[in-house]
Ligand SMILES: Nc1ncnc2c1ncn2[C@@H]1O[C@H](COP(=O)(O)OP(=O)(O)OP(=O)(O)O)[C@@H](O)[C@H]1O
């Protein structure tokens with residue numbers, strides 16, 4: 290199946306999350322990650338999980354799709370869980386069987402770490418990929434970082450590069466397929482043999498692809514020049530991002546979440562998370 | 566009043582170690598009147614694209630002058646800003662529809678040129694909607710360009726040029742990579758723009774496309790071979806054939822009939838009309854023979 294990079298993992302929808310300003314979503318995602326890492330006891334973790342459930346519901350995206358997003362990191366999750374369960378030493382020994390020693394602290398740590406990773410992935414992708422198109426994200430990033438242009442960081446140039454990359458990836462994928470088919474028609478074999486043999490078989494695909502990509506780049510530069518492009522200076526935009534009330538509400542909500550986590554860490558007891 | 570005027574323009578691509586320099590244009594002069602429809606013909610490598618690049622001021626000629634809207638762009642003291650100003654007047658649509666679309670959403674791409682000019686957002690929005698309407702692509706405003714057909718992509722590119730309110734558009738073989746359907750869409754759009762008063766320069770391989778022009782220039786190896794109205798130029802098929810160019814099929818047919826002694830004009834380009842002309846000529850011949 291071909292994935293459409295232009296829309297990445299974007300899931301079409303009209304939920305409140307979809308309608309948030311991409312700049313707000315970037316800020317929220319960063320603050321949220323901080324909040325996740327601040328959580329250190331059962332209650333604050335519960336708060337984090339609760340907020341993650343709330344965000345999922347608000348996004349209107351089916352848990353099936355979100356589950357698919359976790360799949361690629363499943364091994365990582367299992368691996369860290371196992372390491373924590375078997376190697377963390379604590380005070381409360383639960384199982385002692387030859388060299389296998391499982392402590393309660395290990396189990397708690399494993400649970401917390403798994404929650405951390407899952408919530409981290411689910412929430413950042415809910416804000417940044419499922420409900421935001423890569424192009425909106427690029428726009429948001431450009432406008433958010435615009436002040437950095439004053440200290441000579443080429444923000445506009447980077448965003449232009451991103452936009453052009455997003456624009457041309459589908460075209461180049463299509464072209465790759467065309468070239469591969471043409472080579473197959475001449476008897477090229479891409480699917481058998483060892484790694485080196487396969488890599489070698491790709492050379493006749495990559496060479497024409499690169500040549501054509503450079504020609505395209507030249508053509509595009511000419512076309513942009515023709516359309517009076519002279520860099521970011523003096524440029525206006527048709528679609529200007531406007532932050533609304535809901536954007537502020539969400540940002541304040543995440544800050545409140547962070548504050549809640551800190552308070553719960555301090556004043557509530559229960560199992561603690563930490564490196565033993 | 567001329568939109569673009571070239572006077573004795575010569576241009577050469579500089580060579581390198583392996584390639585000698587190429588003289589692409591040699592003493593070319595031409596005039597493109599405001600609001601007119603000009604076609605430029607020529608075989609591969611005859612210098613058409615080079616000519617277009619010079620008219621858009623992407624290249625500057627070695628010798629000769631380029632006058633855009635009454636202003637000599639090759640005179641002394643022309644600044645970067647003057648060039649930009651002139652470029653606002655003359656736009657270009659290229660051959661490959663894929664390589665001139667910058668943004669990932671149709672309307673964003675149409676807006677690109679206006680954004681570069683620093684036009685206020687609301688005004689850009691108005692112009693973009695209007696331009697998409699003109700080329701009949703309003704329905705696709707929020708689509709991804711790579712999913713459009715070739716003809717639709719070219720119309721998006723055209724919308725991008727007209728949203729900048731350009732006085733003149735140069736089409737460099739913009740129909741060459743399209744299927745017949747896409748070609749027709751694009752040609753109809755071009756005709757419409759010309760009717761609305763935009764100066765059109767159509768560079769093409771297809772002789773039939775050139776018959777709609779007010780004036781035709783034929784390039785051969787960097788020189789202007791002939792020029793004039795389509796009737797003038799195509800009335801002399803021998804010259805075009807010698808420059809390894811075709812003439813419209815109707816002209817070729819009429820020319821051959823004429824050599825066989827049938828009294829027909831050469832400058833009828835519409836197939837229907839051509840058929841009628843031949844029918845009339847045959848009738849006349851019959852009555853003459855009968856008498
Ligand atoms: N960038 C370049 N460097 C060197 N020589 C060039 C370059 N571009 C074109 N030429 C040469 O200049 C001459 C005119 O080229 P040009 O592209 O203007 O022709 P054209 O009429 O547009 O041809 P086509 O119908 O193939 O588009 C050709 O001989 C070509 O080989």
Ligand SMILES: [Mg+2]
Nearest residue numbers: 613614737738
């Ligand atoms: Mg050309």
